[in-house]
Amino acid sequence: MNQTIILKQRPIGAPTLSNFDFVNDDSDLTPKEGEILLETTYISVDPYLRGRMSDAKSYVAPFEVGQPINSGIVAKVLVSKNTNFKEGDYVSGLLDWKTKQISNGKGLNKVNNQNNIPLSAYLGVVGMTGLTAYCGLTQIGKPKEGETLVVSGAAGAVGTIVGQIGKILGLRVIGIAGSDEKVEMLTSDFGYDEAINYKTTKDLSSAIASAAPNGVDIYFDNVGGDISEAVLYNINQFSRIIVCGAISVYNNTTPQKNATVQPFIVKNSALMQGFIVSNYASIFPEAIQKLATWLEQNKLTHTETIVEGFENTPQAFIDLLDGKNKGKMIVKTS
Amino acid sequence: MNQTIILKQRPIGAPTLSNFDFVNDDSDLTPKEGEILLETTYISVDPYLRGRMSDAKSYVAPFEVGQPINSGIVAKVLVSKNTNFKEGDYVSGLLDWKTKQISNGKGLNKVNNQNNIPLSAYLGVVGMTGLTAYCGLTQIGKPKEGETLVVSGAAGAVGTIVGQIGKILGLRVIGIAGSDEKVEMLTSDFGYDEAINYKTTKDLSSAIASAAPNGVDIYFDNVGGDISEAVLYNINQFSRIIVCGAISVYNNTTPQKNATVQPFIVKNSALMQGFIVSNYASIFPEAIQKLATWLEQNKLTHTETIVEGFENTPQAFIDLLDGKNKGKMIVKTS
Numbered sequence: 001m002n003q004t005i006i007l008k009q010r011p012i013g014a015p016t017l018s019n020f021d022f023v024n025d026d027s028d029l030t031p032k033e034g035e036i037l038l039e040t041t042y043i044s045v046d047p048y049l050r051g052r053m054s055d056a057k058s059y060v061a062p063f064e065v066g067q068p069i070n071s072g073i074v075a076k077v078l079v080s081k082n083t084n085f086k087e088g089d090y091v092s093g094l095l096d097w098k099t100k101q102i103s104n105g106k107g108l109n110k111v112n113n114q115n116n117i118p119l120s121a122y123l124g125v126v127g128m129t130g131l132t133a134y135c136g137l138t139q140i141g142k143p144k145e146g147e148t149l150v151v152s153g154a155a156g157a158v159g160t161i162v163g164q165i166g167k168i169l170g171l172r173v174i175g176i177a178g179s180d181e182k183v184e185m186l187t188s189d190f191g192y193d194e195a196i197n198y199k200t201t202k203d204l205s206s207a208i209a210s211a212a213p214n215g216v217d218i219y220f221d222n223v224g225g226d227i228s229e230a231v232l233y234n235i236n237q238f239s240r241i242i243v244c245g246a247i248s249v250y251n252n253t254t255p256q257k258n259a260t261v262q263p264f265i266v267k268n269s270a271l272m273q274g275f276i277v278s279n280y281a282s283i284f285p286e287a288i289q290k291l292a293t294w295l296e297q298n299k300l301t302h303t304e305t306i307v308e309g310f311e312n313t314p315q316a317f318i319d320l321l322d323g324k325n326k327g328k329m330i331v332k333t334s
Numbered sequence: 335m336n337q338t339i340i341l342k343q344r345p346i347g348a349p350t351l352s353n354f355d356f357v358n359d360d361s362d363l364t365p366k367e368g369e370i371l372l373e374t375t376y377i378s379v380d381p382y383l384r385g386r387m388s389d390a391k392s393y394v395a396p397f398e399v400g401q402p403i404n405s406g407i408v409a410k411v412l413v414s415k416n417t418n419f420k421e422g423d424y425v426s427g428l429l430d431w432k433t434k435q436i437s438n439g440k441g442l443n444k445v446n447n448q449n450n451i452p453l454s455a456y457l458g459v460v461g462m463t464g465l466t467a468y469c470g471l472t473q474i475g476k477p478k479e480g481e482t483l484v485v486s487g488a489a490g491a492v493g494t495i496v497g498q499i500g501k502i503l504g505l506r507v508i509g510i511a512g513s514d515e516k517v518e519m520l521t522s523d524f525g526y527d528e529a530i531n532y533k534t535t536k537d538l539s540s541a542i543a544s545a546a547p548n549g550v551d552i553y554f555d556n557v558g559g560d561i562s563e564a565v566l567y568n569i570n571q572f573s574r575i576i577v578c579g580a581i582s583v584y585n586n587t588t589p590q591k592n593a594t595v596q597p598f599i600v601k602n603s604a605l606m607q608g609f610i611v612s613n614y615a616s617i618f619p620e621a622i623q624k625l626a627t628w629l630e631q632n633k634l635t636h637t638e639t640i641v642e643g644f645e646n647t648p649q650a651f652i653d654l655l656d657g658k659n660k661g662k663m664i665v666k667t668s
Contacts, residue, residue: 051601224596246596255593262558262580265608267385272606274599 002029005097005313007063011053014251014321019053020069020314025098030079035102037079040310041090043097043331044072044123045317046157047222048276050250068096072123074111075101076334085110092122099310099333117292124328125161125302128277130291132244133161133220135280137169140242140273141218145170148212150231151192153222153247155182157328160190162220164300167191171218174211176204176227178323185326189301204230215239223248225256232264243274251321303327310334336363339431339647341397345387348585348655353387354403354648359432364413369436371413374644375424377431377665378406378457379651380491381556382610384584402430406457408445409435410668419444426456433644433667451626458662459495459636462611464625466578467495467554469614471503474576474607475552479504482546484565485526487556487581489516491662494524496554498634501525505552508545510538510561512657519660523635538564549573557582559590566598577608585655637661644668 001024008021031037049071055062063069073095077085082105085091093108095101111122124130136158137143149166153159154175163186166173175186175195186195194211201207208216208231215236221228224246235241249256265272280287294300305325307316310333320329335358342355365371383405389396397403407429411419416439419425427442429435445456458464470492471477483500487493488509497520500507509520509529520529528545535541542550542565549570555562558580569575583590599606614621628634639659641650644667654663 221596224594228594228596243596243599246594246600249594249597257591258594259589260558260562260580260583260592261595261606262555262562262577262608263583265577265606266580266610267608269608269610269613271608272595272599274596274601274603274605276600276603279603 002026002098002100003310004068004099005310006068007053007065009065010055011050011251013253015050015053015314015318017314017318022311027102029100029102031081031102034082035104036077036082036085037100038075038091038095038103039078039100040073040075040095040098040333042074042120042123043310043313043333044128045313045320045329045331046071046128047245047247047250047321049317050247050321068098070094070096072128073097074119074122090119092127097313117295120304120306120328120330120332121295121302123330124157124304125295125300126288126291129157129328130161131280131284131287132277133158133165134287134291135277135283136242136244136275137162137165137218137220139280139283140271140275141220141240143169143171143218146172147217148172148174148214149218149220150174150176150208150212150216150234151220151222152176152227152231153245154186154192154195155179155326156222156247157325158244159220159222160186160303160327161300163190163192165294168294168299172212172214174208176208176223176231182326185303189303198227198230205233208234218242220244221246225249225258229258232259232261235264235268235270237268237270239268239270241270241272243272247321305329307331336360336432336434337644338402338433339644340402341387341399343399344389345384345585347587349384349387349648349652351648351652356645361436363434363436365415365436368416369438370411370416370419371434372409372425372429372437373412373434374407374409374429374432374667376408376454376457377644377647377667378462379647379654379663379665380405380462381579381581381584381654383651384581384655402432404428404430406462407431408453408456424453426461431647451629454638454640454662454664454666455629455636457664458491458638459629459634460622460625463491463662464495465614465618465621466611467492467499468621468625469611469617470576470578470609471496471499471552471554473614473617474605474609475554475574477503477505477552480506481551482506482508482548482570483552483554484508484510484542484546484550484568485554485556486510486561486565487579488520488526488529489513489660490556490581491659492578493554493556494520494637494661495634497524497526499628502628502633506546506548508542510542510557510565516660519637523637532561532564539567542568552576554578555580559583559592563592566593566595569598569602569604571602571604573602573604575604575606577606581655639663641665
């Protein structure tokens with residue numbers, strides 16, 4: 001059995017298991033010249049996949065109904081007819097949610113375990129997640145030592161890394177997350193100076209003001225919506241707002257309304273910049289090297305929520321959107 | 335009589351005449367060594383003054399209740415005890431709303447009528463207004479020939495200049511304004527390719543889509559609020575949103591709510607940047623030269639709404655916020 005997870009129907013609001021289907025792919029698994037046969041080891045589930053399940057205009061083409069979902073995957077080479085890869089190699093790249101698949105190797109990177117970096121980290125801290133944190137914070141945030149950084153979705157995969165890089169770069173770092181356990185984790189495990197549970201805080205804007213007595217110079221925004229509105233009341237002159245995601249509104253079926261941002265932006269000569277990590281591909285080599293070095297030096301802790309079993313991939317994705325992960329959410333499939 | 339206009343009380347919502355008072359300043363009008371006596375010729379009324387009448391934290395200190403209002407003014411030197419100025423010179427700079435005043439000359443520029451540039455233009459097209467249009471569009475908008483520019487508040491002082499510079503730089507330019515007369519003026523007098531009356535357009539977002547078949551690359555935003563929300567639905571990948579003002583919400587007493595911007599910003603890797611013109615002081619000489627040259631070459635038309643009489647300054651400001659001006663709103667006082 002070669003199982004494949006397809007998009008059965010586009011979710012309306014929060015995705016449910018009924019939006020996905022498992023089918024048996026009976027296509028030939030014998031690689032031709034130049035091809036490799038891969039067995040999936042780890043699957044990355046990420047908030048941005050929610051966007052691809054809708055058919056709204058976006059930066060990446062939407063998934064097709066009836067077709068496999070794809071995301072960042074680490075896979076093992078079972079058979080190779082491609083001179084760049086040999087049996088037993090591990091690769092990472094954008095691959096289909098299948099237990100096995102044929103690839104021509106294009107776009108895949110070898111991630112044979114070196115430098116004591118665990119395989120799953122290539123989907124996280126030294127993969128797209130770490131690159132997203134590093135590129136957004138350094139290229140848009142342009143941090144200067146002593147400045148104050150606020151991170152929303154701070155206990156998520158990107159957020160935990162952003163906060164740690166912020167500390168390495170000498171910033172005061174304040175995290176916003178959705179449970180006491182996460183908040184505790186941010187300060188005890190990830191070096192956040194302060195963390196705020198937005199679910200139990202009545203006046204979030206005042207809480208941010210207390211945690212950031214010098215105001216907010218950089219805001220790394222993973223969530224959008226009400227939380228980001230509360231941050232806006234605290235931004236400084238020439239502040240930078242890095243818009244990485246808007247997970248709080250991805251499942252909305254009607255547009256979320258918030259205080260209109262222009263008065264805040266103009267009053268503070270503030271910058272707001274959206275991005276996807278591929279915009280910064282030119283600095284990936286430098287970024288990967290820094291992230292790997294920090295990881296080896298134990299300056300970066302990476303936390304994963306690992307779900308076992310290919311069959312649990314859709315539920316893992318649903319749980320991710322519901323904030324049930326701590327750090328990077330990954331499915332281990334073999 | 336040396337009349338002075340003071341802020342009597344901070345406006346709540348839209349300013350009214352009762353927020354202002356006229357007092358007679360009986361201080362000595364004899365300049366000491368290094369000083370000059372000025373007679374006000376033209377007063378600039380600008381949307382940003384509304385912000386200074388509130389005591390909210392902002393980029394410029396609020397006006398003090400009981401103290402004179404100030405703004406951009408062109409004045410004539412009546413008596414000079416300062417070697418940099420002689421009797422009969424005209425100067426421009428930030429001065430008090432007084433018919434006469436003493437100055438030490440600091441921060442004032444001589445604007446003796448040269449190059450056929452009318453005096454009032456030093457408050458407009460070759461003054462703060464023109465600089466705002468030029469610096470915002472070029473430094474944040476980074477226009478490339480063939481791109482599409484949308485301007486809100488297009489019939490205002492800044493908007494009319496932005497559109498014309500956009501045409502000079504080879505852009506497709508679409509203006510949004512609040513009357514049929516203004517819309518007509520934008521296309522017939524200022525070279526806008528298309529203009530939309532937002533007050534009579536049912537679905538503004540669709541109207542923008544029709545006028546901008548290739549999407550919006552640059553949005554020069556003077557207004558914020560609902561109009562800007564409609565533009566957001568049409569922005570392109572890597573679009574730039576120049577936040578110059580938010581006149582539509584300045585008079586609001588409760589925060590205006592609009593569709594939360596983060597999903598639009600992140601989906602399009604868009605940039606939103608607020609600014610005040612002084613951020614770009616380093617390019618003022620180059621900018622002034624370009625603006626003056628374009629003006630002499632008749633590539634720039636500047637439209638003014640001139641109100642006669644010092645005593646009508648508060649009403650002119652109220653009318654400005656109400657959109658009754660076309661182009662730059664100026665009070666002629668002598």
